[in-house]
Amino acid sequence: MRRLTALSRGFGDGIGGSGEPLLTCEFPKVLNRPSMEILAPIARTIRQRKIVSIDYASHGSGFSTREIAPFALVNDGLRWHVRAYDRKRPDFLDFVITRISRSRLAETGQVLPHELPAADIQWNRIVELDLVPHPNQEHPGIIENDYGMTGGLLHLKLRAAVAGYVLRQWIVDCSSGHSLQGKEYRLWLRNHLALYGVSSAQFAPGYEFPEV
Template sequence: MTQSASPPNRALLELPQVQRERLSHIDFKLYFLGELRRTDVADRFGTGPAAATRDIAQYKELAPENLVLDNTDKIYRPTANFVPLFDHAPQRVLTALSRGFGEGIGEELKPMVRCEFPMALSEPKMSILAPITRAIHRNKAVRVSYTSIESGRSEREIVPIALVNNGIRWHVRAYDRRRKGFRDFVFTRMENPVLLEDSPITDEEKVDQDVQWNRIIELELVPHPAHPRPEVVMMDYGMPDGVLSVKVRAANAGYMLRRSAIDCSPDHSLSGPEYALWLKDPLALYGANNAQLAPGYRNPRDDSENKPIKAL
């Protein structure tokens, strides 16, 4: 099977969104699971068998070479010439395969294929998460008890602007009214968040004023010079030219580089099998507040080794 989607179909683009969602689900089932039943559509969207039959017929009209009915068990299967009708985003596909694709709720969600992924050791409580996401959506401030490594427990008023997953834990990017600046606040260190309905947001507290959040850094990653098989690294990261260009917010750069074990030392001096990539130009991180989190990073303004970054 080919990996790229077919060119956008004009008739497909003119369909209502709900109809495209049903056709996308048909495309997904055929492409990634290799089979489709009428009940797959009817159960997923709560439609009757007749409506599911119409959806499959419409899909076949748009992509007649994509599926064939196996009369032995009345299951549609992809043909050898199958070309996906939709451009399926890899992260969404992997989430669907490992977590389920909208079938069931709560603990009923089940993976579509056998899979394994890292256990989450730190997850936010929903009673903490919900007020924060409401604040982001409605542009409100929150009063919260927060325990930081540096100063212990204190009452804070923060203005949340975005959720961030650094690969190990979730935190919220927010304006801290006490410190008068934007900071990262870890969910598991929060207690008793209260939405402040009558506390207006000032201009300095808005997301467009967060320089670190709005600054985009472009990083060029290359196979680590000490790696015994650079061609394998190039295959792993899809870099036929030997360079992987990544754009990341300055506020998240250190987290990303640490999670991915990128050697950011100027002389690629870190050793070990975990260091498959090297940051070609460590100066690209200059000015990023959490650059010290990047493995091996040395501030060009310092003659000595950097001190560890202070956590909130």
Template sequence: MDEATTQSRASALAAVTRTQLERLSHIDFKLYFLGELRRADVTDRFGKGPAAATRDIALYRKIAPENLTLDNSDKVYRPSPEFVPLLDHSPARVLTALSQGFGEGHGEQFEAMVRCEIPITLSLPKMSVLAPLARAINRGKAVRTGYTSVESGQTQRELVPLALVDIGNRWHIRAFDRLRGEFRDFVPTRMENPVLLEDSLVKREETAEADVQWSRIIELELVPHPDHTRPEVVRMDYGLAPGEALKVRVRAANAGYMLRRWSVDCSPDHRLRGPEYALWLRDPLSLYGASNAQLAPGYKDPKSNREIKAM
């Protein structure tokens, strides 16, 4: 696509409303990833009448006339050979939409757009637990909850939840623990009957701004494992040119979880072996000071042999 066409598209998109842009994005998605677009796709998704859907498709054709053609055999629009997506589409959102739909279905009755398979999640919090935690995060409130940990057994805690964190095999809550007087990670499946504390004042030292591990951002340089038998395959998987490193920015509070999830060899001498270790952390010292660094595969604290206790 030439520069003039690119600029013309950008100018036209700048003039549309946010709701129009959402509908144009849906039209673009259908053409790009499913290879077909019907007027009903717009009416069903947005609750618009046929006339409004026709106007949206006409607007799309006006902005990107080279993107679609009408297949008269079944009255459906299809992407042309010259198709170039009108908008950027996030890979994560695309995969979610393809596997679970755009909010179609209710409860657990998701409707995938294409045939797909996703891993079964073995551990999910109860909605009666998740709801008050989410409200507390949104409103900056504390909760009182029963909590059972490997270290302390069952206790009553007052927590100030800061964020939900997905570490791959489960979710946890980053929160200030008033019992211990520090920021820690808590597993919601181990909580019982959390209650929002409407009248409990949250102090500044209990907020996300005071959580040094949460605020600190670490840049990790990941490279193909030096002992991998097919480094060119690793470079293909991660879109790396020869000699290039994959640079990832993560919160210090989450670094150990993420490196374990990605199976990154974090040993200084890249000694870990196995097909799961496709990547190596070029500078293990970049993890120094991260509270859960020892969760990273092969990591050794240069100044301590302390092991993180189970939560």
């Protein structure tokens, strides 16, 4: 991956080195660009383990001001999120950075023990996922080569908090009976039960939460 990056974007930092790409390479347009004015206070509070106050727009609750304890940035392939404890809910959530209109250091001091990353169950839980060529595809051998599978299997270990994002980005059919149709579904999650209790599974294509 480093070699591909160097070839497509150039070597060095532009000082005494080549900053030009060695090969022609087309990148998809980036549609989601977080503002550095918004991101800077969040980054500082992550390093200092403090609380940041944000003005946030949510599909569910509209516009609101929240105090959060951020501890990590997450890129789901489409958007940048900040993983944080939300004092309004209260729970650990992902906040889309471009939905934050203002961020500033809060006056409420340090992060409390139950707001630390160690208390985030979804972040610390590791799920093991087995991806195989989708049974509806005619040439599974090609898919095995595309994804570097061993014995027809690609085994992933992911944080539960981000697993659903990865499965969505890779367009993985997560239905129990590989029922999703379409040539875009080249992969099937063979052990879909591994997503039980995973909050981000709501983003996994075709996954249905079991009835309680």
